[in-house]
Amino acid sequence: MALLEVKGLTMEFGGLRAVDNVDFVVHEGEILSIIGPNGAGKTTVFNILTGIYHPTAGEVVFRGQRLNDLKPHQITALGIARTFQNIRLFREMTVWENVVVGAHTRLKSGFFSSIFKGPATRREERAARERAYRHLEFVGLKGLETVKARQLPYGAQRRLEIARALAAEPKLLLLDEPAAGMNAGETEELMNLIRKLKEQNITVLLIEHDMRMVMDISERIVVLDHGRKIAEGTPEEVRRHEAVIAAYLGASARAGG
């Protein structure tokens, strides 16, 4: 079943067409990767899906609802969460607070209950903190809950971004180059983590440059180049696709295979 449908998606910045008439579907429960050379429009697609940009043309439909004109916070409430390519944590907040901010849309306390904390608010706060600690344990950050986010080593910051996104209880999780800057061992752990997300019934849409990881973990792959979709299919199909080889290695590489 289609969880997310992208139809004729186009994004223009002045004269530049960053995304050009792209269609794809994300099925419920799958791991779908978007790959492509630098500047292919991958992150722009993520920014449209999360409401940071509004598309020039085309349509994004998530669980039957059109997302085009919604604001980022509304889209999060519907069940899409993401991580960022260049880590964007709340650096001066503690690790657990970062995760609880991720759960913002799942908590209720409003303005007056924030000031005059009644028993219900206190209970909600305690439960939120406990859930945050569990998410941190899940991504392997147990014991670092009360440290400030900026003090974490790089790999841990990436995992904290995932924990923060999970706290939003998403149906669809967008990961933007989660393995960037990781060594082989860290990438391996990350892949295990993503597989566990799948077991939790979270659909994953992944942007990644690490081809070993992409080929290993994805069920389907969408390939973008210069804003256009040039291929789509299983890792095997994409690996052999002529246009993909040309985009990555240059047209002349085709002859050599």
Added chain:
Amino acid sequence: MLDWADGLLRSFINPYYYGVLVTIGINIILALSLNLVTGFTGQLHLGHAAFMAIGAYTAGLLATKAGTGFWAAVLAAGLMAAVAGVIVGLPTLRLRGDYLAIATLGFGEIVRITLLNLDITGGPFGLRGIPRQTNLPIVILAVIFTFLVLRSLVNSRMGRALIAIREDEVAAQTMGIDTTRLKVTSFTVAAFFAGIAGALFAYWFRYLNPSSFGFMVSIELLAMVVFGGLGNLLGSVVGASVMTYLPELLRTVAPAIAERRLVFYGALLVIIMILRPNGLLGTSSEQGWLEIWLARRRSRSPATTSAASGQVPPASTGGAGHGPA
């Protein structure tokens, strides 16, 4: 009760220090509320004195023209300033950084010049005849009330969202925070307390003049907040106290410096920025390293290494036993 406490305080505080303490209290309320917007929400706001002015004139006019009672006028002053906060906040808080600073600066000047040119406010001659009904116990109560409300607010779902906006607005939006709405809320709450401070000011000095609420007042308030520590409520209390009392002290000890107090403020801020960039009570990174070292030691107990344990909501609550801070 308040009168009795006032009599007690007056019996051992001489009138000069009594007045200084009232002024310190009013400035603490102003600095605390400005800290909510600038320190916690990260929005550079250069027109806080305007909210104080709106509160002061609301209370002053109600007292002199309508004969409203003290408490009702103070509350009305807060609400009036809050309404102004919403009206100004909605368009300006969509701006970022320098643009917001310029817009709030402009707002401050508009308010001052409006007060200068209205007939009902007495224009440049000022507003006279306000009864003196502010006293030290009332100011102390107002400071405690402001401090407790703001402390509760910043340690809540909403407060975390405000800090998240300061830290990274795009990420905050993506985490489901309605950033515009929360920025306006923060601005409105700050305006409310500034309005109350303005009312206390009116009922203390009994005379209002637009020049008491100029741009330099906003800058002095900002200096108090930065001096004490952005995002640190206790810091604002210390900052407002020190920067209100110091000129008074210097007036007797070194009048030459007191006359040039703005130069002195500037120098003080430069020194603070160099020695303690996060303000007098702000955290320093050394403390942070100690925290991470302790946390690592704690986590070195067996079976806590990595994600091996499983489900998103596993049965064990792990280290969650600390309870809310």
